[in-house]
Amino acid sequence: MVTEPVGLSNNLPIKRVMPARVGDTDIAVWRSASGVVSAWLNRCPHRGMRLSHGFVRGESLACLYHGWQYGCDNKCKYIPAHPALEPPTTIQTMAYTVVEKHGVLWVSLDGTPEIPALFEKLQPVRSISFNCSNEDVLSALAETTLTCDDGQVLSASDMQSQNILILDNPQNKPKLAVLFQKSSAANVTAHLLADNSWSIDGLIRISRWCELVRRRAEIKIPDNRRNL
Amino acid sequence: MAGLERAKEDWYPIAIAGSTVDGEQLDTSLLGINITLHGDKDREISVTADGNNLPVQTRYDHVWTTFSENPRPLFDIPEADEAGRVLVPCGVVRVKCSPLRAVENFLDIAHFPFVHTDVLGAEPHTEVEPYDVKIDETIDEVIATKVKFFQPQAAKSAGDGIVTDYVYRVAAPMVSILYKTCPPKPGSQDVITLFVQPLDEETCNVWPWMALYDYENSMADMISFQQMIFVQDRSILENQLPRKLPLDPKMEIPTRADMTSIAYRRWLKRGGAIYGALTEAV
Numbered sequence A: 001m002v003t004e005p006v007g008l009s010n011n012l013p014i015k016r017v018m019p020a021r022v023g024d025t026d027i028a029v030w031r032s033a034s035g036v037v038s039a040w041l042n043r044c045p046h047r048g049m050r051l052s053h054g055f056v057r058g059e060s061l062a063c064l065y066h067g068w069q070y071g072c073d074n075k076c077k078y079i080p081a082h083p084a085l086e087p088p089t090t091i092q093t094m095a096y097t098v099v100e101k102h103g104v105l106w107v108s109l110d111g112t113p114e115i116p117a118l119f120e121k122l123q124p125v126r127s128i129s130f131n132c133s134n135e136d137v138l139s140a141l142a143e144t145t146l147t148c149d150d151g152q153v154l155s156a157s158d159m160q161s162q163n164i165l166i167l168d169n170p171q172n173k174p175k176l177a178v179l180f181q182k183s184s185a186a187n188v189t190a191h192l193l194a195d196n197s198w199s200i201d202g203l204i205r206i207s208r209w210c211e212l213v214r215r216r217a218e219i220k221i222p223d224n225r226r227n228l
Numbered sequence B: 001m002a003g004l005e006r007a008k009e010d011w012y013p014i015a016i017a018g019s020t021v022d023g024e025q026l027d028t029s030l031l032g033i034n035i036t037l038h039g040d041k042d043r044e045i046s047v048t049a050d051g052n053n054l055p056v057q058t059r060y061d062h063v064w065t066t067f068s069e070n071p072r073p074l075f076d077i078p079e080a081d082e083a084g085r086v087l088v089p090c091g092v093v094r095v096k097c098s099p100l101r102a103v104e105n106f107l108d109i110a111h112f113p114f115v116h117t118d119v120l121g122a123e124p125h126t127e128v129e130p131y132d133v134k135i136d137e138t139i140d141e142v143i144a145t146k147v148k149f150f151q152p153q154a155a156k157s158a159g160d161g162i163v164t165d166y167v168y169r170v171a172a173p174m175v176s177i178l179y180k181t182c183p184p185k186p187g188s189q190d191v192i193t194l195f196v197q198p199l200d201e202e203t204c205n206v207w208p209w210m211a212l213y214d215y216e217n218s219m220a221d222m223i224s225f226q227q228m229i230f231v232q233d234r235s236i237l238e239n240q241l242p243r244k245l246p247l248d249p250k251m252e253i254p255t256r257a258d259m260t261s262i263a264y265r266r267w268l269k270r271g272g273a274i275y276g277a278l279t280e281a282v
């Protein structure tokens, strides 16, 4: 099973929870008040509510539906309907391994995350959301060029895995990685990571470039949906 | 499909009575089958599936239909005919969830402080006291009694917080009726029901209906109160995974507060009412 990037570290401040997807699996990623990050199957063991809709209370994540609280050890700590009850230790969330490295949160559904070596040389730049499908974003990316500080033009090569796109310069050196996080059929978030060759101006260019990609992607609406 | 034949034996609501005009046609779906409701000259309505007429009746302010020539009888709500009650059909809410999930949520009180915060519940009043639940074999219904819960604003007509008493009936797999303390008329009970139209196994139309003793609030206020509550429930129902109701006890872990839900699931399974349910763990 591959390791997937699910978001940038700085998109998940303390006491926050966010949804993510790894392959076909819906997960919830959250950070406790003291900074511990957990990644769980996005389904409350009680009645199946998406845990990403819950809220963090100190070192626990509380489900939105009935307020059951789960700690960083994945175990249920508190059931509000029965305040005096010590919840059985068998009630626990389905947890996955999550690692925070190079400013990115990585999740593996089975075992230790294997972080692709190339990411050791990359740093997070920014995230951007698109109100359109993955395909629209990819085709807009293919039509939009980005110029490096040294004047070379980057092109998007094939997807490395189902959600990582690498932009190489002609020497095949990864200069920029785009990590896709699909939240629904009509909504995609991309996280951009760049190597250290970019100047401040270069990073600003990356930022403008992805906004241009977004403008192009979001107008790629099929004719039957276009509002004339 | 699992449970479809059994589901075809029941009556389902498809419109509010009197809401269609002459000659009007309304296409909708029931158990995954396209059906059409026809408004008629003499104000009689008919319902067809694939050109064939289906049985129709009007009851509790709704138009009901069924695919069976020999359907199970429509449940009885004797209170509906009591003088002095205001009968309030609340319209329809489309929800992307199993019709059974919608009914189960209606039977649940433990979510009030979290989902209907400061209206039907509020922290720290989260405790669910023990109550009684039984499957009544003679009338084939699930019944929960002596349910109590603290509510900051139990109904449009309630001022301050009160401990509300509830009785729940599941009168058909997709029909639930609740009786609750009626603030303006002590000793009587408001009747609030959830009639569910299964569009398919994972989508439903919910038709809440009420029979209340409320002389102060306008019909529009009562409807908007109930709709606000239901829209809050919808935000939960559309985010439960899986969308179908799991009947295998390994899938979801209940607690004592969920006795009604446990009985409901058991009753569905036993009666083969598994349209909209998952019978095996996934």
Ligand code: FES
Binding pocket: A044, A045, A046, A047, A048, A049, A063, A064, A065, A066, A067, A068
């Ligand atoms: S579904 Fe999460 S607490 Fe009930």
Ligand SMILES: [Fe+2]
Binding pocket: B105, B106, B111, B115, B116, B229, B233
């Ligand atoms: Fe509710």
